Amino acid sequence: MLVDILEWNGVATWSWDVPSEEVCGICRVSFDATCSNCKIPGDQCPLVVGECTHRFHMHCIVKWLEIETSKNLCPMCRRSFKAVHGEKQLGGSQVLSYIESFNFEG
Amino acid sequence: MLLNKSHFQKVFPLPEIPTDNDTDLASNWLLNHEHKEPTTRVKTALKNVLASGALWPIILQYIEQMRSQILALDFENVRQVERTRRFFMFPLHFITLEDYEANQFLRALDSLLRFKSGKFALDDKFFSESIGLDTTEYDNLQTEKSLVEQIKQHAGIWNVSFAEKYEEIDLSQKELVSLRINEILDIVKSYPESIPALNDIRQFLDPSQRLQLVNEFTKNCNRYLLHAGSNTDDIILCYISTIRSFLIVDPRGVLLDNASRPIRRYLKDRSDTIPLIVDALMNPRKENKLSVLADELKMVTQIPVNDLHLRWYPDPIDALPDFKKQDIIESLISIFDTKEVFVTEFSHVFADELLSLKSFQFYETSRKLDLLKSKFGEGEFNNLDVMIRDILDSKLTDHKAHTLDRSISRDVQFTILSYMYWPDLPEDEFQVPESIKPTLKQFEDQFRIIRPGRKMKQTKLGSATVQLQLDNKTLKFEVSPPEAAIISLFHNSSGLSLDHVSSSLKMGTELAEKSLSYWVDQSVLKFEDGLYHVLENQKDYPPANNHNKVIPETKASKSTEINTNYWPFVKGMLENLEALSAERIYSFLKLSFSTEKTFGQSPTDVRDQLNTWVTEDRLDLEDGQYKLKNFK
Structure with missing residues (x-):
């Protein structure tokens, strides 16, 4: 018998390329869902990974960094929070320049 | 107190009657x-007495x-009254x-008769009139009687308004409403x-009939x-009709609220209400x-739920504390304590619909979805x-991927889901057919970009969609991806074991077996x-029935899951607690399994399974x- 596949309508799921059990260190929600303010997951609620390798929902870390007392430190390890560029960058790129702005001020 | 002769005589003293022969007679x-x-003698006497003017005192007597x-x-009936009147006349x-004397006599007689015959003189309008009774009452009674007759004849006729047909209806409203209440x-x-x-x-x-109406209903x-x-x-x-009908009877919705409660309670307990x-x-x-x-649903609702409190007005006096007036769909929704149950059901239906696109x-x-939001409120449907x-x-993504890499075949498409938002996504894994693998790889690369x-x-x-070329025939099937992957293994080969199939596709044996049996059912394979061998010669191939859609997750397969996985738990539960209702068992199971993976069974599934176990003589x-x- 010869088998020909003429059409393929696959259904797949997506997830952020992070260890599956990891959740946002701030809101404790899976990265594949949204931060507490967003409705739609994915590009609208992207992730940010710091040089310290800690990951957060972008909105969560931005909110954190906006607080005076955060002193631009990573809430997990208390090192200065710097977003990683390039290969490991997650989500939209304009986000990172926004995060950068905090680092310059600090 | 009965009035007797002496009373009257105190007020109207009777004149003395002169005593002579004529007067006596x-x-x-x-x-x-x-x-x-x-007798002739008496007649003469009467004439004499009349002439002497002594008759009136006798009349007064x-x-x-x-x-x-x-x-x-x-008196027992009007005939007796008539006879009595004739007698005294x-x-x-x-x-x-003299006229005035005759009138005085008649007035006295008639007033006595009226007094004694009030209850039945109305039977005879003419006579009643003759003794001076008010016959309006009588006329009304007659009209009412005929109306009641008419009303009786209108039992079961609801498409004409009785009131418009009969103007005098005012007289027997209660009668009409009583009939309607019964119906x-x-x-x-x-x-x-x-x-x-x-x-x-x-x-x-x-x-006074409001309560009766509700109670009867x-x-x-x-x-x-x-x-x-x-x-x-x-x-x-019937619930929908109840809403509409009772809003006609009582536009404020209080009667509706009271009348619909039993139906609401009942619908709440029916498991198929929400799916329907x-x-x-x-x-x-x-x-x-x-x-x-x-x-x-298509009708536009004017009042968004959140604005309701701006137009607040007090509830009517006989409204119950949780009185609500709603439109039909909102009212159906409100039967259930949370909208969540609906949203869950909707997400299943939406998932089926969206994935079959x-x-x-x-x-x-x-x-x-937009229409639903207008009824359920904006916030409920985030998942959808x-x-x-x-x-x-x-x-x-599909468009971009195909544009960026034109070598990706147009015949290959992917729908990519946010898995946390879709209900019941299966977790089975398997490898796509070899022929698809390169394209999938290309697509995945584009996706990452x-x-x-x-x-x-x-x-x-x-x-x-797969096309099978057999010795004497070419067949086309629309199947699920695992089925397509499995039949692809039989490309130029035959006689494969279940283990081989499941290991080379990295597919669970249960899914592999189910998919293989699909092809056996289609007479493409035989066991x-x-x-599993390919049936190259399709002589006995059953006609038609080859346009099979994706096989939906059937109840049967779900319940085998409960059967195998959860039986020990249910057994343990019942050994400890002796007897439990289906709801309790469901919530226990939910508790026990929620940590490992989402407990994908509905209370109905669990109940079904419990009943199956009853028929299998495992449970009572x-x-x-x-x-x-x-169990003792």
């Missing part, structure tokens, strides 16, 4: 006439006697009285034909509608009994928003000596409590 006859004509006699009588044929359940059921009858009820319902509902023999869709239909409502809302088909719901045509579904958004994103930082994972959902069911068989 005359008074003797008059007071004892016994309806006999006077007569009247006095008549009074005491009539007052002592007890009799002497007047032989006496010539209320049937009137409600035949809405909208019965609108005229309902309008009549609204117009004439006496405040709920009584009949409990007796004739709310029992195991009724179909849920009929009950929902959701199905009716989502799939408006003419043959669906509940298609009115879909029409209802070809080439991402989701606009129809999206429009339905994400689901629709996923389809839109998939469409964009289009959606940086994310990865894709295949599920067994979706569909594939012999533990191996007593008063809704499940027990282990032979």
